Amino acid sequence: MTARLYALLLRAYPREFRKRFAADMTAAFLQLAAERRARGGLLALWTLWLRTLVDVAVNAAGERRAPRARHGRAGSMTMAPHSLMQDLRYAARTMRRAPGLTLAVVLTVALGAGASAAILSIVRAVMLRPLPYADPGGLLTIWTEAPTGSRVASGWLGPRLGERLTPIAVPYLEDLRARSTSFSAIAGFSPSWEVTLTGSGEASSVQAIYVSDGMLDMLGLQPMAGRDFSRQDHERGSARVVLMSEAMWSRVGGRGAPDGRPIRLNGLPHAVVGLLPPAARLPATPGDIWIPFVHNPFAEFRQIPLMTVLARLRPGVTLNTAREELKSVARSLERDFSQSRDHGLAIVWLSDRMARRARPLLLVLAASVTLLVLIAVANVANLLLAQASARRREIAVRAALGAGRRRIVQQVLTESVLLGLAGAAAGVVMAHWTLSSLVALLAEDLPPGADVRIDGFVLAGTASLACAAGIVFGLAPAFAASRSEPSEALRHGVRAGAGGGRLRQALVTIEVALAFVLLTGSGLLLRSFWRLTDVDPGFRTERLLSVSMSLPDARYPSGAARAQLFERLLAETRSLPGIRRAALVNRLPLSGSTNNAVSIEIQGWEPDPERLNTDRRIASPDYFRAMAIPLVAGRLFEEGDTAESPRVAVINREMARRFWPGTDPIGAQVRIALLSGPGPWLTIVGVVGDVRHHGLDAEVRPELWVPYSQAPVSGMVLIAQTDVAPESLIEPLRRTVQTVDPELPVTPVTLESVVAASVAGPRSRTLLVSAFAAVALLLATVGIAGVVAYTVSRMTRDIGVRLALGANRASILQLVLRQALAPALAGLALGAVGALAATRWMGRLLFDITPSDPVTLAAVAAGLFGVAAAASLLPALRATRVDPVSVLRID
Numbered sequence: 001m002t003a004r005l006y007a008l009l010l011r012a013y014p015r016e017f018r019k020r021f022a023a024d025m026t027a028a029f030l031q032l033a034a035e036r037r038a039r040g041g042l043l044a045l046w047t048l049w050l051r052t053l054v055d056v057a058v059n060a061a062g063e064r065r066a067p068r069a070r071h072g073r074a075g076s077m078t079m080a081p082h083s084l085m086q087d088l089r090y091a092a093r094t095m096r097r098a099p100g101l102t103l104a105v106v107l108t109v110a111l112g113a114g115a116s117a118a119i120l121s122i123v124r125a126v127m128l129r130p131l132p133y134a135d136p137g138g139l140l141t142i143w144t145e146a147p148t149g150s151r152v153a154s155g156w157l158g159p160r161l162g163e164r165l166t167p168i169a170v171p172y173l174e175d176l177r178a179r180s181t182s183f184s185a186i187a188g189f190s191p192s193w194e195v196t197l198t199g200s201g202e203a204s205s206v207q208a209i210y211v212s213d214g215m216l217d218m219l220g221l222q223p224m225a226g227r228d229f230s231r232q233d234h235e236r237g238s239a240r241v242v243l244m245s246e247a248m249w250s251r252v253g254g255r256g257a258p259d260g261r262p263i264r265l266n267g268l269p270h271a272v273v274g275l276l277p278p279a280a281r282l283p284a285t286p287g288d289i290w291i292p293f294v295h296n297p298f299a300e301f302r303q304i305p306l307m308t309v310l311a312r313l314r315p316g317v318t319l320n321t322a323r324e325e326l327k328s329v330a331r332s333l334e335r336d337f338s339q340s341r342d343h344g345l346a347i348v349w350l351s352d353r354m355a356r357r358a359r360p361l362l363l364v365l366a367a368s369v370t371l372l373v374l375i376a377v378a379n380v381a382n383l384l385l386a387q388a389s390a391r392r393r394e395i396a397v398r399a400a401l402g403a404g405r406r407r408i409v410q411q412v413l414t415e416s417v418l419l420g421l422a423g424a425a426a427g428v429v430m431a432h433w434t435l436s437s438l439v440a441l442l443a444e445d446l447p448p449g450a451d452v453r454i455d456g457f458v459l460a461g462t463a464s465l466a467c468a469a470g471i472v473f474g475l476a477p478a479f480a481a482s483r484s485e486p487s488e489a490l491r492h493g494v495r496a497g498a499g500g501g502r503l504r505q506a507l508v509t510i511e512v513a514l515a516f517v518l519l520t521g522s523g524l525l526l527r528s529f530w531r532l533t534d535v536d537p538g539f540r541t542e543r544l545l546s547v548s549m550s551l552p553d554a555r556y557p558s559g560a561a562r563a564q565l566f567e568r569l570l571a572e573t574r575s576l577p578g579i580r581r582a583a584l585v586n587r588l589p590l591s592g593s594t595n596n597a598v599s600i601e602i603q604g605w606e607p608d609p610e611r612l613n614t615d616r617r618i619a620s621p622d623y624f625r626a627m628a629i630p631l632v633a634g635r636l637f638e639e640g641d642t643a644e645s646p647r648v649a650v651i652n653r654e655m656a657r658r659f660w661p662g663t664d665p666i667g668a669q670v671r672i673a674l675l676s677g678p679g680p681w682l683t684i685v686g687v688v689g690d691v692r693h694h695g696l697d698a699e700v701r702p703e704l705w706v707p708y709s710q711a712p713v714s715g716m717v718l719i720a721q722t723d724v725a726p727e728s729l730i731e732p733l734r735r736t737v738q739t740v741d742p743e744l745p746v747t748p749v750t751l752e753s754v755v756a757a758s759v760a761g762p763r764s765r766t767l768l769v770s771a772f773a774a775v776a777l778l779l780a781t782v783g784i785a786g787v788v789a790y791t792v793s794r795m796t797r798d799i800g801v802r803l804a805l806g807a808n809r810a811s812i813l814q815l816v817l818r819q820a821l822a823p824a825l826a827g828l829a830l831g832a833v834g835a836l837a838a839t840r841w842m843g844r845l846l847f848d849i850t851p852s853d854p855v856t857l858a859a860v861a862a863g864l865f866g867v868a869a870a871a872s873l874l875p876a877l878r879a880t881r882v883d884p885v886s887v888l889r890i891d
Contacts (some may be wrong), residue, residue: 002033006074009800012060013564043249045462046149050467054413057471059406091415097654100630102419105380109423109466111775115369116432116840117454117462118438121431123362123453132279135312140319142186142309142326144168145344163347167305170741172211172333172340175529176309179329182322184314184874185218188307189540190296190815191285196552198743200252205745206552207880208226208242208265209287216280218312225257226274233273233378234292240270241292248288249275265289267743302337303674309351322347354447360844361765364521367838368772371518372779373469376506381473382786384416385504414475417467425464428459441768444761452660505823508780508787512824515773515780516831516864517838522773523765524839524858528846532762537755538691538700539589540628544719544751545726545733545770546588549744551714559643559712565707566716569740570620573720581721583623588717588751589693590758597843600704601678602659603669614702615693616672624650627723632656634666634686639705648707649682655702656687670704682706692876695758697847710712719873724751765845781871782863787876788820809880816876817869824868 008024029052036048078518130136141163148286167174173188173669178184190210197206200553213234216222224246226501233241242265244252252263254272276290298304313322333340356361432454439452446452458727556562566584598616621637623629628670632653641648649670656665672679684703690700706718718737720727730748737746792799799812839851849856 003030005227006030006052009056012056015472028292033849037548049074049462053412053467054410054417057413057475070548074419082886088414089420090621091411092416094415095419101383102422104425105383105419106426107422108380108383108779109469110372110375110426110430110471111779112369113424113427113462113466114434115372115427115772115775117428117431117458117463118435119362119369121366121452121454122358122442122446122450123366124455124457125224125450126362126447127351128457131354131564132281136351138313138315139350140183140313140322140339141350142168142307142311143346143348145330146340154366165348168213168307168309168333169302169305170299170307171302171310172197173307176311177361179332180325182314182317182325183311184307187212187213187215187218187311188293188309188310188358189282189285189291190306190308191282191287193287193291193296194548194550195289195291196263196267196550196743196745197252197263197265198267203743203745206248206289207287208217208252208291209282209285210293210299211282211290212293212307215282215310216292218310219280221277221280223274226272228274229290229292234294236294238292238294240268240295242270243270243274243290244863245276245280245288246278251666252456265291266550270826282887302340303614303675311347319349319552321550354470356443358445358447359569361442361761364765364842364845365770367516367737368521368769370650372776373465374850375511375518375776375779377469377473378511379783380416380419380469382504382507383474384412385507385790386567398424405600412563412796413471413474416616418472419468420466420473421463424462427466428454428462430464434868436660437767441764443848444757504787506781508823509827511780511783512827512864512868513831513834514859515776516828518769519843519860519864520831520835520837520856521858522766522770523764524842524846524849524851524853525769526737527853527856529759529762529766529850531848532696532759535692535696537589537696538689539627539751540626540721541751541755543625543722543724543726545748546720546751546754547733547737547746547748548588549716549718549737549746551744553714556714563643563709563712565741566620566712569602569718569737572731572736572740573718576720576729576736578722578724578729580731581622581626581719581724583626583719583721584618584716585719586708586713586717587693589627589691590695590754591717597701601673603671603681606694612659613808614651614704615688617693617705618708618713618716618768619705620708622718626719627691628687629691632689633664634684635687636688637705637707643712645710645767646683647680647710650686650688650705652688652700652703652705653690654700655704658702672704697762723860730873755888762845779865780798784820784824785875787823788816791814792875792878802816812880816880817872820872820876821865821868824865824872828864831864832857832861 006026007022010018012026013022030047037638082835129229135138146165146166170188170189170190173186177186189212193208193210193235194205197204211229213229215232216228222228223243226243227854229241229243232238242263243257244698249272252272254261258272258274260271260273264270276288281287293307295297296306298306313319325349330340330343332346334343375797435452435454439450551562551565556565562603568723570582570584573579593714599611599613602612619637621639621641624631624636627868633656636650637648651665659665659748660668665687667686669681670684671681690707691703692700693703694701708828720726720729723736727750734746735747800814821854835857836852842851
């Protein structure tokens with residue numbers, strides 16, 4: 001690999017040169033590389049590559065421009081150490097003599113390097129850093145593949161609404177183990193179960209994970225202390241035991257190794273038998289307590305897919321072989337179990353599945369940073385070209401004293417690389433300061449627990465990028481300086497100019513084009529976000545408080561006990577000053593809970609579970625009024641809808657439109673397929689407006705509501721409509737709930753914060769890309785202003801002559817603006833083409849807008865042209881104030 005890379009690098013030299021020296025140079029380089037690797041490791045090898053890259057950049061260009069017969073001297077492998085140190089000292093003195101230019105270059109590079117370091121840290125954490133398990137490359141995930149056209153929903157690791165991969169029902173785990181031979185181990189878990197921890201201070205909700213047997217063994221992990229789950233712990237009727245993290249163990253008062261001390265979860269005692277190792281965070285899943293799956297209330301049902309299955313590929317087995325075997329397993333399951341009808345099995349590499357949610361965002365951020373870095377490079381090249389003009393006399397003196405072209409190019413490149421490294425160091429500091437805020441901003445899009453940090457890999461990548469950028473933006477000034485004629489420069493000084501005018505204009509064109517692409521992406525995200533936040537959620541958001549509660553079955557075993565508790569809680573809440581209404585609902589809109597779909601049967605219709613499914617929701621009578629969900633037809637729930645009265649239901653407008661198009665659904669009979677079998681017939685008594693429960697950007701689904709008194713489940717959300725600021729009632733509401741039941745954890749939140757959290761992901765990515773676009777616009781503005789100022793300085797004599805011959809100042813202004821805006825207009829044209837090509841893959845991140853949105857393109861073009869005109873105007877006005885007498889007297 002090293003030889004191939006070096007041979008590719010040598011392609012920069014002319015063909016004749018390679019024929020004569022390539023073999024010797026490659027042999028010498030490989031020997032040096034071996035010595036450096038043995039003596040100094042990767043750092044020494046990286047330094048050799050860096051010096052070789054600089055050497056090739058200097059020598060190859062010289063060989064192509066002026067091939068010499070004395071190739072032996074020109075083809076030296078590396079710069080002499082004394083020469084390099086001399087160049088470094090001279091570069092440091094030059095930077096001290098021009099502190100303003102140095103600061104401008106370092107800050108410009110720091111912006112690009114800092115953004116690159118931060119985004120590279122995130123990419124490394126999500127996609128590049130190996131998972132903390134034994135042989136992570138062999139880990140797979142197994143999913144149920146729903147029939148084509150069906151729409152499903154699941155948790156973070158599972159698919160989002162409308163995708164076809166779902167978790168697997170728990171009983172199928174043993175079937176997979178018994179019927180497949182491609183895997184050396186199979187285990188499963190179900191993430192994000194909130195359990196109530198009591199007996200250790202105030203009651204609190206903690207995240208628990210249900211796991212199957214063999215999970216730690218498959219991951220190659222061992223408990224820090226205590227023991228792992230035994231086979232008996234996963235058998236029905238076994239004692240309740242848990243594993244927990246060291247932090248949770250300390251929280252419950254544990255010291256040292258677990259000794260079987262009981263803790264109370266959901267009102268039941270559980271013995272702590274082991275401490276989880278730090279690496280035992282299951283993929284993308286927060287959770288400090290592990291519970292055997294046998295204690296999950298839905299572990300016996302093949303109708304409920306809730307287990308994420310992990311598998312380790314057996315050595316020597318290919319992925320295609322495993323896929324083919326799973327097809328056979330799926331067919332056998334379909335024959336044996338009706339619940340598996342038309343469902344297949346799919347496998348995905350664990351690393352790919354974990355990165356899938358963050359991948360679109362990371363692609364956008366990586367593209368934004370790349371554009372920003374390119375704009376920064378073009379800007380710095382412009383600054384250094386201006387410096388080359390100012391230093392023309394100095395370089396001419398060096399040339400007159402015997403410095404050759406190669407020596408001058410080497411010196412200028414050394415300065416640019418040193419500036420790049422200084423900017424990279426400042427950028428890494430900036431990235432370190434801002435990384436925690438950046439991770440918090442992107443929390444909705446990153447896997448939970450992603451280890452984002454600046455490590456050696458990020459530092460090496462940033463340093464390499466800075467060196468490469470330093471060479472790139474230093475090449476143009478280096479060759480511009482080396483091409484000057486010493487006699488001309490010594491005779492006329494700086495006024496002779498160093499050329500490079502066309503190159504500087506080309507760099508501005510590139511800057512404007514790149515800024516156009518970045519601003520277009522930012523504009524699309526902004527317009528998409530505005531449209532998203534303008535969507536009507538279908539319910540009231542202001543002056544509402546919510547409290548999520550889950551009653552433990554151990555203390556509330558019957559529906560009557562649960563109903564009695566919630567009725568008392570509603571009465572106490574309504575009595576609070578400032579509370580207008582209080583109501584209950586089983587799932588809050590936009591709260592991220594999506595597993596609500598049930599199959600239904602409509603009286604008089606042929607059963608069709610694939611088509612006849614709806615979301616089932618449970619609410620108390622005042623819920624629709626508290627949430628301002630409009631009544632479309634019929635009536636709402638009433639206090640008379642009790643457990644003893646006829647069963648009733650309310651549906652949403654979408655369900656009425658889909659199942660009863662053009663007819664009145666009031667009075668129709670439906671029933672829900674419960675786990676225990678078909679439920680009782682429900683009479684539809686009302687139709688309410690549509691609510692976007694699954695997200696502002698998600699489609700409205702059919703929904704069927706039943707009164708809480710007729711379906712008293714254990715998990716409900718208390719909704720309180722207030723007459724005052726809801727924040728002022730958080731503590732009174734907390735005390736009220738704890739008065740009713742001190743062992744219920746209480747965390748009141750406002751509905752406005754719930755809605756804001758639902759759009760946190762789009763908001764964060766919009767803010768971040770907009771920040772990159774703002775920096776790009778600033779750099780492009782500086783570049784345009786610099787080029788116009790340079791153009792005016794080059795045209796000063798010509799302007800003086802025109803004014804002396806009678807030209808008016810308006811014509812001078814027009815002349816300067818025309819020349820100044822020409823590269824900007826060219827950049828707009830190139831940028832429009834680039835934006836149309838680059839934003840096509842942003843469709844997944846946009847809502848109700850196309851990547852080729854003409855309004856966004858027109859707004860960006862007009863804004864950039866206005867900025868370019870404003871940046872050009874001040875130098876152009878200065879040109880009109882030139883005194884022709886003074887200019888001609890200089891000549």
